[in-house]
Amino acid sequence: MATPDRPGFALPLLLLAGFRTLVDDLHAELARQGHPELRPAHGFVLQAVGPDGTTASDLGQRLGVSKQAAGKTVDRLVALGYLERVDDPADARRKLVRTTATGRDGLHRSAAVFDELRDRWVATLGADRVAAIEDDLRRMVPADVFRLDVPGWFGG
Amino acid sequence: MATPDRPGFALPLLLLAGFRTLVDDLHAELARQGHPELRPAHGFVLQAVGPDGTTASDLGQRLGVSKQAAGKTVDRLVALGYLERVDDPADARRKLVRTTATGRDGLHRSAAVFDELRDRWVATLGADRVAAIEDDLRRMVPADVFRLDVPGWFGG
DNA sequence: GTAAGATGGTCAACGTGGTTGACGAAATAG
DNA sequence: CTATTTCGTCAACCACGTTGACCATCTTAC
Numbered sequence: 081m082a083t084p085d086r087p088g089f090a091l092p093l094l095l096l097a098g099f100r101t102l103v104d105d106l107h108a109e110l111a112r113q114g115h116p117e118l119r120p121a122h123g124f125v126l127q128a129v130g131p132d133g134t135t136a137s138d139l140g141q142r143l144g145v146s147k148q149a150a151g152k153t154v155d156r157l158v159a160l161g162y163l164e165r166v167d168d169p170a171d172a173r174r175k176l177v178r179t180t181a182t183g184r185d186g187l188h189r190s191a192a193v194f195d196e197l198r199d200r201w202v203a204t205l206g207a208d209r210v211a212a213i214e215d216d217l218r219r220m221v222p223a224d225v226f227r228l229d230v231p232g233w234f235g236g
Numbered sequence: 237m238a239t240p241d242r243p244g245f246a247l248p249l250l251l252l253a254g255f256r257t258l259v260d261d262l263h264a265e266l267a268r269q270g271h272p273e274l275r276p277a278h279g280f281v282l283q284a285v286g287p288d289g290t291t292a293s294d295l296g297q298r299l300g301v302s303k304q305a306a307g308k309t310v311d312r313l314v315a316l317g318y319l320e321r322v323d324d325p326a327d328a329r330r331k332l333v334r335t336t337a338t339g340r341d342g343l344h345r346s347a348a349v350f351d352e353l354r355d356r357w358v359a360t361l362g363a364d365r366v367a368a369i370e371d372d373l374r375r376m377v378p379a380d381v382f383r384l385d386v387p388g389w390f391g392g
Numbered sequence: 393g394t395a396a397g398a399t400g401g402t403c404a405a406c407g408t409g410g411t412t413g414a415c416g417a418a419a420t421a422g
Numbered sequence: 423c424t425a426t427t428t429c430g431t432c433a434a435c436c437a438c439g440t441t442g443a444c445c446a447t448c449t450t451a452c
Binding site for chain 4: 275277301302304305308309312328329330353
């Protein structure tokens with residue numbers, strides 16, 4: 081039977097709480113810097129769109145959701161001014177999704193704020209311990225759950 | 237500027253991925269054991285209801301959501317057979333929410349499966365490293381984000 | 393004892409982030 | 423030229439959350 085002092089007892093909640101703490105802090109600061117509308121899910125989307133733009137279908141694949149869900153998320157981010165849709169001259173079916181200047185501003189600020197947050201963790205825990213946590217988690221997480229091909233922006 | 241090899245770079249995604257790995261494994265096993273309908277959010281609710289039952293309003297407060305949201309979640313869990321509503325003889329306004337036998341079964345199985353998952357992490361990483369991760373995370377997470385007053389069941 | 397206020401549950405409308413299924417238009421394979 | 427695949431979208435639906443309103447009931451003050 082589980083006892084509260086056994087190693088690992090509170091691990092799941094602590095992992096979630098750690099993530100939430102980082103993301104909450106990030107968004108509180110982003111709101112202060114002129115991006116109060118930016119929600120956690122939007123960060124992954126903006127990052128996945130990338131500098132060259134992409135399509136709704138491709139976006140869905142990258143994010144692991146249906147193309148319809150990706151399309152609706154793009155709708156919202158277009159309404160907020162973070163993304164824009166342009167016709168693809170080479171393929172009349174496709175509509176390129178691109179980040180706007182506002183979207184790039186949000187992305188850059190997010191990266192900068194996250195730098196500060198990371199520094200805070202490193203300053204408090206020490207670089208060794210932060211690196212050790214990362215190594216341990218990497219060992220426990222299957223590759224398909226943790227795909228770090230879109231670094232720099234984390235739920236911001 | 238952030239570089240991928242800097243300590244803390246991938247930390248947020250790894251924290252989230254670690255949590256998701258644990259919860260995914262837990263639910264895959266719970267589905268195998270006859271509880272395929274149980275979703276991550278349900279675990280917190282069942283745990284918050286507790287052995288003595290509670291009311292929708294109180295449940296909302298415990299979970300940090302509105303009483304209406306708590307009421308709708310109770311509706312779903314009642315429909316699934318995990319909870320039941322009974323009139324409070326002492327107060328005609330109140331309706332006690334209680335776990336059913338099915339709910340208790342889900343709770344117990346969830347606790348048992350989580351025990352195994354924790355053992356797996358401890359076996360792979362070592363008790364020291366698991367304890368170190370927990371200590372570090374405890375230090376970085378504000379008390380109001382991490383409230384471990386409902387231990388034993390984690391998103392199951 | 394009654395009037396006034398606080399509390400519990402519910403209804404309605406809405407927002408966000410997902411799902412499937414269907415379907416037309418355009419590109420591509422044969 | 424036809425058959426198939428792909429892209430975007432529409433429509434319905436679900437889970438989970440929000441506010442505001444409302445009625446019934448319990449509690450408090452007078």
